[in-house]
Amino acid sequence: MDNNTISPRQFMYLVILFLIGSSILIVPTPLAATAQQDGWISSIVGMSTGVLFVLLYHKLGVALGDRNFIQGSIHVFGNWIGRVIAFFHLSFIYILASLVLRNIGDFMTTQIMIDTPLQFTHILFMIVVILAARLGIEVVGRSAEMFITWIMLLLFFLFFFLTPQLEPNNIQPIFSSYPKSMIGASLTVINTPILEMVVLLMLYPNVKEKAKARHAWLWGLLIGGGLLSLITFFCILVLGSDLTALNSYPIYELASKINIAGFLEGIEIIVAIVWMLTIFFKLVILYYAAALGISQFLNLDDYRPLLLPLGMGLVVLSIIVYPDVAYFETFVKNVLPYKLMHGFLLPLLLLIGALIKKKRHPYKGTSKVK
Amino acid sequence: MKGIRYFWGKSRLILIMFSYLIFLSGCWSSRELDELGIAVALGIDKTEEGTYSLTVQIINPSEIAAEKATTRPPVTLYKAEGETLFEAIRKMTKKAPRKIYFSQLRLLILGQSLAEEGVLPALDLLYRDAEFRTSFFMTIAKNASVEDILSVITPYEKIPANKIMDTITAAQENWAATEGVYIDQVISDIRSTGKSPVMTGILLNGSEDTGNSIKNIESPDAPTRLEIDHLSVFKDDRMLGWLNEAESKGYNYIVGNVKNTLINFPCKEEGSGKIGVEILRSNAAIDAKLKKGKPVISVEIEAEGNVGEVECQIDLSKPETLQMIEQKTEGDIKDKMQLSVKAAQEVYKSDIFGFGNAINRKEPNYWKKVEKEWNAHFVETDVEFDVKVNIRRKGTNVQPVQKEG
Numbered sequence: 013m014d015n016n017t018i019s020p021r022q023f024m025y026l027v028i029l030f031l032i033g034s035s036i037l038i039v040p041t042p043l044a045a046t047a048q049q050d051g052w053i054s055s056i057v058g059m060s061t062g063v064l065f066v067l068l069y070h071k072l073g074v075a076l077g078d079r080n081f082i083q084g085s086i087h088v089f090g091n092w093i094g095r096v097i098a099f100f101h102l103s104f105i106y107i108l109a110s111l112v113l114r115n116i117g118d119f120m121t122t123q124i125m126i127d128t129p130l131q132f133t134h135i136l137f138m139i140v141v142i143l144a145a146r147l148g149i150e151v152v153g154r155s156a157e158m159f160i161t162w163i164m165l166l167l168f169f170l171f172f173f174l175t176p177q178l179e180p181n182n183i184q185p186i187f188s189s190y191p192k193s194m195i196g197a198s199l200t201v202i203n204t205p206i207l208e209m210v211v212l213l214m215l216y217p218n219v220k221e222k223a224k225a226r227h228a229w230l231w232g233l234l235i236g237g238g239l240l241s242l243i244t245f246f247c248i249l250v251l252g253s254d255l256t257a258l259n260s261y262p263i264y265e266l267a268s269k270i271n272i273a274g275f276l277e278g279i280e281i282i283v284a285i286v287w288m289l290t291i292f293f294k295l296v297i298l299y300y301a302a303a304l305g306i307s308q309f310l311n312l313d314d315y316r317p318l319l320l321p322l323g324m325g326l327v328v329l330s331i332i333v334y335p336d337v338a339y340f341e342t343f344v345k346n347v348l349p350y351k352l353m354h355g356f357l358l359p360l361l362l363l364i365g366a367l368i369k370k371k372r373h374p375y376k377g378t379s380k381v382k
Numbered sequence: 383m384k385g386i387r388y389f390w391g392k393s394r395l396i397l398i399m400f401s402y403l404i405f406l407s408g409c410w411s412s413r414e415l416d417e418l419g420i421a422v423a424l425g426i427d428k429t430e431e432g433t434y435s436l437t438v439q440i441i442n443p444s445e446i447a448a449e450k451a452t453t454r455p456p457v458t459l460y461k462a463e464g465e466t467l468f469e470a471i472r473k474m475t476k477k478a479p480r481k482i483y484f485s486q487l488r489l490l491i492l493g494q495s496l497a498e499e500g501v502l503p504a505l506d507l508l509y510r511d512a513e514f515r516t517s518f519f520m521t522i523a524k525n526a527s528v529e530d531i532l533s534v535i536t537p538y539e540k541i542p543a544n545k546i547m548d549t550i551t552a553a554q555e556n557w558a559a560t561e562g563v564y565i566d567q568v569i570s571d572i573r574s575t576g577k578s579p580v581m582t583g584i585l586l587n588g589s590e591d592t593g594n595s596i597k598n599i600e601s602p603d604a605p606t607r608l609e610i611d612h613l614s615v616f617k618d619d620r621m622l623g624w625l626n627e628a629e630s631k632g633y634n635y636i637v638g639n640v641k642n643t644l645i646n647f648p649c650k651e652e653g654s655g656k657i658g659v660e661i662l663r664s665n666a667a668i669d670a671k672l673k674k675g676k677p678v679i680s681v682e683i684e685a686e687g688n689v690g691e692v693e694c695q696i697d698l699s700k701p702e703t704l705q706m707i708e709q710k711t712e713g714d715i716k717d718k719m720q721l722s723v724k725a726a727q728e729v730y731k732s733d734i735f736g737f738g739n740a741i742n743r744k745e746p747n748y749w750k751k752v753e754k755e756w757n758a759h760f761v762e763t764d765v766e767f768d769v770k771v772n773i774r775r776k777g778t779n780v781q782p783v784q785k786e787g
Contacts, residue, residue: 123512125411132407139404181743188746255570258509265566268515277517 016218018153020228023219025156026297027212027232028239029163033294034115035205035240036287037261038344040247044256047197049182050189051253052245057194058201059237065206065355066233070226072359073216075366081213081359082305088365095309097358102305104354105211106322109298110330111340113137116291117330118337123264124281134327141292142323145300146316149218152296159289166286167239173270174250182252183245201240203348207355209233214301260337263287299326419480422457423543424518425528426467426504427493434504435463435493436470437529438482439543446540455596456540459533467507484511487518489543490565491584493528497614497621502572505619508565519550519562522621524583524611531586534593537604546608550582553610558643558661559630560610572619575753576738580633583611583624615725617732617757625725632722635715636681636735638666644690645714655693655784659711659773662686670741672748677759679737680766683715689776695784704773712769723765733760 018026043051076084081101086094117133125133144152212229219225247256247266256262267283270276300315303322307315334340425437438460445456460478464470474482490508492501508514523531532542539545550562560582571579586608592598593606612630615622625633634640646658664685671678689698689707696703726734738756742749752759 126512128407128410132404132410135404136407181739184743185746188742251566252570254573255566258569258573265516271517278515 016148016150017220018149018215018218020219020221020224022153022157023215023225024228024232025160026153026215026293027229028160028236029156029290029293030209030212030297031205031233031236032239033287033290034112036243036263036290037115037119039201039204039240040244040256040262041259042200042344043197043244044248044253046200047194048189048253049184049248050187050194051197051248052241054194054197055201055241055244058198058206059233059241061202062206062233062237063230065209066229068359068363069210069213070229072363072366073213074222075363075370078217080217082308084366085362088362088369097362098305098309101354101358102302102309105298105302105305107333108208108211109295109302110326110333112291112295112298113326113330114333119261123261130331131327134330138323138327141295141299142319144296145303146319149215149300152300156293163286163289166283170267170283171242171246173272173276174246174266177269178249180249182249199348203351204344207351210355210359211298211301214305215297417480418483419478420486421482421484422486422541423489423491423532424487425491425493425532426496427528428496428499429463433463433465434467434470435461436467436474437461437532438474439532440478440482441541453596455535457542461529467504484513485515487514488547490518490520491528491531492520492522494523497522500619502619505565505569509569516564516566518565519547520565520568520581522581522583522614524585526586526590530590531584531608534586534606534608535596535598536608537599542608546584549610554639555641556643558634558640559612559627561613561634561639574739575756576733576742577736578618578732578734579616580613580734581616583614585609585611615730615732615734617730622730622732625722628718629722629725632718633734635664635683635719636666636668636722640664645711647710647714649694649696657689657693657707658691659707660688660690662688668735668737668740670737670744672745677741677745677748678764678766679740680768681719683769685715685771687711687771687773689773692782693784695782698776698781708771708773711771715769715771716767719767727761731757731761733757737763
């Protein structure tokens with residue numbers, strides 16, 4: 013394929029965007045619901061365990077060399093078993109992409125454009141995503157470099173203007189919820205977005221300077237996870253844990269709380285740009301990974317012809333993937349085994365296989381692209 | 383071949399044009415300003431049959447923008463009844479010329495009977511629906527029906543809802559016997575086990591018959607006016623009664639709401655003229671401790687003020703005099719807080735100050751034990767007050783203007 017490389021810095025930005033995208037909408041509510049005012053601690057705990065997963069993914073990425081997850085599993089486990097694993101992984105990515113698309117659609121239809129049917133929001137959003145995926149990962153990486161500034165500025169803006177509304181009483185007493193509920197809440201964070209990071213392995217071969225890639229991934233986790241925890245922290249500080257748990261989109265409620273001397277208010281929709289952009293990038297990564305993976309699965313030369321039909325499929329899948337929001341809320345709570353299988357067990361299996369294979373045939377190396 | 387190419391050449395244009403249609407879906411939920419009836423105040427009450435009766439105050443844009451005085455009122459009222467609030471709102475389209483738009487809502491008035499019955503069921507829609515923002519004040523109609531209060535035409539400020547909102551803000555910041563509460567605060571207080579909400583009351587002063595006609599604002603002294611009253615006490619989501627002015631102020635001291643207020647007391651003995659102290663800022667901290675297994679609440683207030691008004695002959699140049707004024711001010715603040723706590727503990731048995739939450743913050747283990755029957759414990763909880771007032775300045779005069787002798 014053509015020159016499709018991203019720098020470690022761009023990869024770090026993509027990790028940050030990937031972590032914030034869609035989690036910013038769905039994570040604070042279950043965190044506050046299970047761990048009450050300690051939800052932000054659970055978030056930090058969950059993010060910290062992310063380090064282990066990043067190390068695992070990095071090790072796997074190095075072991076696979078120039079191959080991404082799909083090529084790697086076919087290479088390691090052969091045409092049949094490898095393809096079964098690849099199939100599961102692709103289905104995981106594709107379903108995740110449809111869920112992420114549905115997140116932004118649900119948000120728009122719940123808060124902003126209530127009468128507009130979901131399909132149209134999805135189609136409009138998907139058009140841009142297809143366009144971006146068509147241009148390739150290099151363009152996506154560069155645009156991430158541009159947009160990260162805006163996202164950071166808007167988040168800073170949000171945090172800064174909320175400082176008058178902070179209510180320190182809301183997070184007290186610290187560490188008073190039961191350890192069980194705190195761990196339970198941190199599992200939510202491990203679910204979404206930590207284990208989803210496995211998808212980034214699809215981009216890993218494109219990262220220049222592998223030596224710096226691990227560094228970039230860890231920094232991305234630190235910044236992205238830190239921001240996510242900070243957002244939860246602010247939700248609880250401003251709204252209180254009870255209202256955070258009561259709101260479907262506490263971050264939007266948070267943004268609507270900004271009121272500077274009565275003239276700077278009602279600007280929540282500007283803050284909403286943060287998740288429009290982050291979800292866009294998350295979706296582009298997922299979508300690109302899905303298209304690329306499927307083209308490699310089918311031994312196609314180029315993934316681009318797949319983009320349009322896959323996009324159409326994604327719009328349909330995102331509508332039927334769950335019937336109502338209550339279903340989704342239950343799904344988010346109970347999805348851990350599914351995510352654990354795709355985000356932990358399969359990569360671990362692949363890593364073990366790759367290491368054994370490397371030991372047996374050290375001369376073959378890993379640089380050959382299938 | 384040529385035919386197909388020709389067809390493609392023509393149809394491509396049409397296809398591209400059709401593809402633009404998808405962008406039109408962005409206008410799906412569009413609502414133009416001239417199709418909206420902008421609601422500024424909403425009144426909710428229960429009818430005798432148990433249904434909701436809803437009164438909405440909608441602004442008349444042409445009257446607000448008019449440069450010349452007109453004879454038409456600046457706002458219009460619409461009423462509807464329904465089994466649920468939402469039904470009542472939708473039924474209103476039978477009467478109103480436009481669909482009512484609630485995002486600019488400034489004021490919510492709850493009828494007293496609804497408040498006594500429980501407000502939480504009525505609040506769900508207001509917090510759930512995306513059209514309602516959370517930036518409106520929650521109030522209670524104290525001595526008149528919701529409809530009567532909403533139909534008063536106010537002088538000075540054209541839109542009555544804005545008038546009430548501004549009055550609440552001004553009174554809260556400068557007089558501190560009231561508090562403008564928002565819906566999320568009320569909901570969070572009701573749902574919390576360690577605090578009960580308060581809301582401010584609205585009084586109708588004068589007769590409603592004159593208040594609802596434009597004549598009301600034709601004379602400089604409008605015969606019917608709307609006035610902000612003191613705070614109402616809730617327990618869970620039911621209103622129990624009202625605090626008086628001193629108790630309301632005491633409440634605001636305790637929860638730290640006092641920004642600016644005035645305190646006055648006699649100079650020496652009764653009837654010798656009074657001194658007024660202007661409080662400029664105050665800080666409150668509620669702390670909880672366990673003493674012999676029983677919670678003790680201590681309220682610490684630190685306030686700063688100026689001598690505002692002196693009606694008697696005292697020597698203001700002496701530091702002792704200012705100290706005397708400080709002590710009396712402290713005494714007055716303490717008295718008000720005690721009155722307030724007494725009313726909450728003995729009359730209403732409802733923890734409006736959030737003492738329960740303070741205990742939860744400091745003694746979470748103890749709180750988990752008493753949380754369920756906190757109201758019973760609250761009544762017996764000891765409250766200590768520690769007030770420190772600093773009088774820094776005395777205005778532009780060195781001594782009272784009072785003549786000696």
